Amino acid sequence: MSDSRLAFLGAAGLAKIKSLRTAVVGAGGSGSHLVQQLAHLGVVSVIIIDPDWLERSNVNRVVMSHYGLVGQPKAELLQWRLRRLRSRLEPIVDSVESPDAIAALQQCDVCFGAVDHWGTRHLIEYFCRMAFVPLIDVGMQITPGRNADEPPIVSAGGQVVTSLPCGACFWCMEFLHDDLITRERTEYADGARALQQQVVSINGLLASQAITNMLGLFAGFAGAGGVTRYISYNALDQTMRPHPNLLGVGLDTCSHYRAEGAGWAVR
């Protein structure tokens, strides 16, 4: 990588990006793009947290995987594939609730969430908030038509949501709400939860926006309004815009995670 292509970040911005200790939770369709881009940017460390092994059905969206790596832990295969870049890549083949993962999350400068489950998103945000770690979540949803009266794809897209310590959280922005968590629990209990549909192109687009948000937070690569906290992507309209839930949300406060006087700023 030639640093000259990153001159737009300025010397201080580039130094800041390279000094970042990062964590990516989920090494699947979105997480593999995130890890790849962090390593190409040359951040000093990337912790990759994922308890799962690569399956044949994952190969179509886990970038840098191939059929010869089926059966390998996803976090380890990403480390192996990117080992010759400068970042220190550290896989944790365990759940985000494991002591190693929690400790790692709480020591990083920025965390990325790239998981399928709403409950897991809540847990990641909780662990990040306890340690004043900013969190950038990436997720996509495709809703296929259920019958002949509906189009083959009813909706497709996703979102990038940025949760800053002391600022609006996932709950403030109504990205998370009780109905989502309750519905997910009920689907699990009933064994009715369907696999999330995913496609490599949308995963890559949303992961790229998440990394650009990181450049906005830590290297000032954003407009006067700063990083848009809740970005919504509609793949059928090919549009990316601020989510309407942001209207009326106070972005500088949160009533869910109390942190009086703690403050947080880019270090």
Ligand SMILES: [Zn+2]
């Ligand atoms: Zn909140």
